[in-house]
Amino acid sequence: MTKTQQVRLAERPTGLPTADTWTVTTTELPELGAGEILVKISFISLDPAMRGWLNDVRSYLPPVGIGEVMRALDIATVIESTHPDFAVGDTVSGTFGVTEYAISNGRGVQRVDLSLAPGPTWLGALGIPGMTAYFGLLEVGKLRAGDTVLVSAAAGAVGSVAGQIAKAEGATVIGIAGGAEKCRMLTEELGFDAAIDYRAGDVLRQLRTVAPDGIDLYFDNVGGEILDAALANLRRGARIVLCGAISAYNEQKPPPGPSRYMSLLVFRASMTGFVVFDYADRYPEAGARLAQWLADGRLQTREHIVEGDVSQFGDTLNMLFSGANTGKLVLAI
Numbered sequence: 001m002t003k004t005q006q007v008r009l010a011e012r013p014t015g016l017p018t019a020d021t022w023t024v025t026t027t028e029l030p031e032l033g034a035g036e037i038l039v040k041i042s043f044i045s046l047d048p049a050m051r052g053w054l055n056d057v058r059s060y061l062p063p064v065g066i067g068e069v070m071r072a073l074d075i076a077t078v079i080e081s082t083h084p085d086f087a088v089g090d091t092v093s094g095t096f097g098v099t100e101y102a103i104s105n106g107r108g109v110q111r112v113d114l115s116l117a118p119g120p121t122w123l124g125a126l127g128i129p130g131m132t133a134y135f136g137l138l139e140v141g142k143l144r145a146g147d148t149v150l151v152s153a154a155a156g157a158v159g160s161v162a163g164q165i166a167k168a169e170g171a172t173v174i175g176i177a178g179g180a181e182k183c184r185m186l187t188e189e190l191g192f193d194a195a196i197d198y199r200a201g202d203v204l205r206q207l208r209t210v211a212p213d214g215i216d217l218y219f220d221n222v223g224g225e226i227l228d229a230a231l232a233n234l235r236r237g238a239r240i241v242l243c244g245a246i247s248a249y250n251e252q253k254p255p256p257g258p259s260r261y262m263s264l265l266v267f268r269a270s271m272t273g274f275v276v277f278d279y280a281d282r283y284p285e286a287g288a289r290l291a292q293w294l295a296d297g298r299l300q301t302r303e304h305i306v307e308g309d310v311s312q313f314g315d316t317l318n319m320l321f322s323g324a325n326t327g328k329l330v331l332a333i
């Protein structure tokens with residue numbers, strides 16, 4: 001019998017999750033049945049979408065139920081197996097949750113190749129954030145060489161990859177991030193052409209300075225006032241990729257809609273939302289290209305690893321909402 005600590009949803013938060021949102025329990029897992037694996041988790045992915053999964057609303061995935069183990073994608077090692085496709089010692093990714101150990105029937109579990117990249121990168125640039133950046137830019141945003149591309153939350157997991165893909169594909173890339181250090185990293189380390197510190201104020205003025213002719217593509221991770229600034233500086237035929245709106249995830253009332261939306265009409269522009277899971281059958285294609293960019297140095301990965309145990313999950317998750325992370329936020333247990 002294997003004992004495991006797990007983080008469960010205790011109550012639905014209003015606003016930012018607090019200590020009362022979570023409860024840490026210890027559970028004994030049953031013996032393995034036929035066709036199952038027992039995994040030991042090493043890395044837990046922290047994702048802004050987790051905040052949405054705590055709300056009892058209709059969405060692209062059902063909400064996490066009160067008392068359930070919090071849903072999370074993990075990197076883990078197989079330590080027992082009765083499954084024909086997985087051997088003891090395999091490193092895998094799967095939605096095992098916020099837990100130390102888990103039993104799985106193997107559905108949705110992928111083997112990961114640590115010779116290509118370390119575990120946390122498989123939750124970041126080579127994982128869902130990388131896929132999101134790839135399909136969001138190339139399929140939804142229809143990126144073209146020569147485009148002027150604006151990316152928000154640009155120092156984060158999705159944004160940092162999106163900006164680098166856009167550079168690799170011949171675009172001029174402007175990133176928006178919170179703070180001078182993140183902006184320095186974007187331009188000096190990740191190859192962005194310009195960076196805007198939204199905490200320094202007047203994003204629209206800063207944007208008009210670095211992109212006086214407007215932008216062709218806005219990869220929006222944050223919504224709110226930054227989306228309005230982007231709308232106010234479009235070029236004809238611009239595309240806005242609605243990837244996320246983290247500025248609103250902890251709001252208790254729906255925020256006001258974009259006040260500049262008439263720019264879509266004036267500039268014959270479009271704004272399209274997407275969910276990365278819709279491209280699941282094409283992940284291998286994206287993975288191969290991202291791995292190639294990684295190998296030839298056009299893609300650099302950034303991971304922000306917090307060392308600890310599952311009980312630190314709640315505090316670590318909130319780092320996403322204060323901007324305390326740079327790159328993919330991961331809890332190493």
Ligand code: NAP
Nearest residue numbers: 048153156157158177178221243244245246247275276323
């Ligand atoms: P991340 O960017 O690594 O972390 C979140 C970042 O958001 C923070 O570091 C912070 O950076 C920024 N932020 C937080 N609150 C903000 C606010 N009020 N205003 C402006 N910026 C704020 O997270 P991620 O995993 O890469 O996710 C980025 C976005 O992609 C999220 O909106 C997420 O929901 C979305 N997403 C969508 C899909 C999809 O299928 N559509 C899939 C994955 C992720 P600063 O320091 O720069 O503020």
